[in-house]
Amino acid sequence: INHIVHNGGLYKRPFNEAFEETPMLVAVLTYVGYGVLTLFGYLRDFMRQWKIEKCQNATEREEQKDFVPLYQDFENFYNRNLYMRIRDSWNRPICSVPGAKVDMMERVSHDYNWTFTYTGRVIKGIINMGSYNYLGFAQKAGTCQEAASKVLSQYGAGVCSTRQEMGNLDKHEELEKLVARFLGVESAMAYGMGFATNSMNIPALVGKGCLILSDELNHASLVLGARLSGATIRIFKHNNMQSLEKLLKDAIVHGQPRTRRPWKKILILVEGIYSMEGSIVRLPEVIALKKKYKSYLYLDEAHSIGALGPSGRGVVEYFGLSPEDVDVMMGTFTKSFGAAGGYIGGKKELIDYLRTYSHSAVYATSMSPPVVEQIITSVKCIMGEDGTTVGEARVQQLAENTRYFRRRLKEMGFIIYGNEDSPVVPLMLYMPAKIGAFGREMLKRNIGVVVVGFPATPIIESRARFCLSAAHTKEMLDTALKEIDEVGDLLQLKYSRHRLVPLLDRPFDETTYEETED
């Protein structure tokens, strides 16, 4: 199947995105795996209830047994029977800055992950493939750190006030002008928390009587913001422009549900890079649709800012489009800039409106000055304004790392999701036992990875997610690839039959049923 899309000249470069379908045998075995785990879960619950086995979970006291229970214990079934068994792959305590290599405290469990004890040893030099450290700014020494410590001694650690009261420092104004210049928009505003940027600003932009068209795999912050706003939410298939166009046409033709009045606003919510799939949004087509149907676009560049584009300016630059076409450009400073917080960029009237009406501006504390200085220094470094070419080198190094890593993994025969150019690489594991096994085997070989399973992903699509960084050298990547190769042979993860489909063809494609809002 030719999966390189050119689509009538909208795309200036080939758009290579592929999601290989789950092999049928693997799917059946995955269900068998979950079935066995469920059976054993019921057996263990039975033994725990009849006191044959000791119950390690928190239980009610004898005196409280006659009252209505606070929590339903079936809702905890997955947690105590599946999650507890492989719990040591998550929440690992680290004791150094999570750069390209990280130190970890070793812990063992003598009662199957119900409690952990520390052996006291620190495992040094674990290759970190789990941190969102795309440009390698998670360092403890360097220009960013020196500038931030100077600002810390000058301004203090916190601001203790909201932006509208007394918390508007000159550092914040400097940051916002810099971010606006970096993105190529008229004005920008920065907030202390990336999640809060989405969840507090979408309600300020849309309200009741508006329509939100959001992608299937949008992040929880976008979903929460959309729900809090009170607008009607309709979900389109992931990155599927036919689905989006159909929804837009229906919305404009039929209007609001009962009164048939036209919608006040239609807002399309998409992300730049989707962190669980590694796919990049089809931005040229979304913008063409937006212009045709006169709706607004909200682009969440949490993972793509700094990571895509020839000079790191995000997905808009990657496709060669103009930032004026995107109405609201949102992003976070957590991933590529090594700091914390989020920003929104757009036209001056929009940002002035947000300065007055946004919940974060009125109620939330403003960003802390050392963090602001870290962002300013890193943005200047990426733009090249600090006089060196370090930023440009990092962006290029990340692109090379991405291409190399993905190519080698594909050659080895693993199933990798996502776009060729995205630094997020999900490697499919499928079976529940392999989730735990992969995490532990990689740790034994000194590589730290992030694994995810059901219910965070669909039931047959558990995966391990690698996040590449500009700080990874080729030697580190080669070591990691060698270990992944070994573990792949050991756990038989090389499922790929090289049959690629261009769109994520989820089995429930035309007939998706949604939760009806009553």
Add this chain to the structure above:
Amino acid sequence: MNVGVAHSEVNPNTRVMNSRGIWLAYVISVGVLHIVLLSIPFFSIPVVWTLTNVIHNLVMYLLLHTVKGTPFETPDQGKDRLLTHWEQIDYGTQCTSSRKFLSISPVVLYLLTSFYTKYDPAHFVVNTASLLSVLLPKLPQFHGVRVFGINKY
């Protein structure tokens, strides 16, 4: 729960029966059950088929119509806590393809069983009762109905 989750699906349980390969896994597991029962030397063919039918219907009744709620916490504050898995499929939309498949498979099994038991009256009574017990809860009119208050909370 929605935080850290890769999709905006409120209740993943609604999608499980539509996933790729689950119908095949279901058919294969019924086949394996049948072969296991066939290997037991004392049972005759009609008895084995009746046992397959009865055990299949019993397990289906337990898993789809008795167990309520989700084994994980959902972000909608437990809206589906009192619903059985059958009622949760596709958020309660009736007559979708997985519902049709799950309604037709006990009937197919019943037809095969009646043939292999040579329409014997005793087997007929047992098999029909078991089929009714698993078909009635699947009717759209029985959505959310709890007879005599059994299994209500």
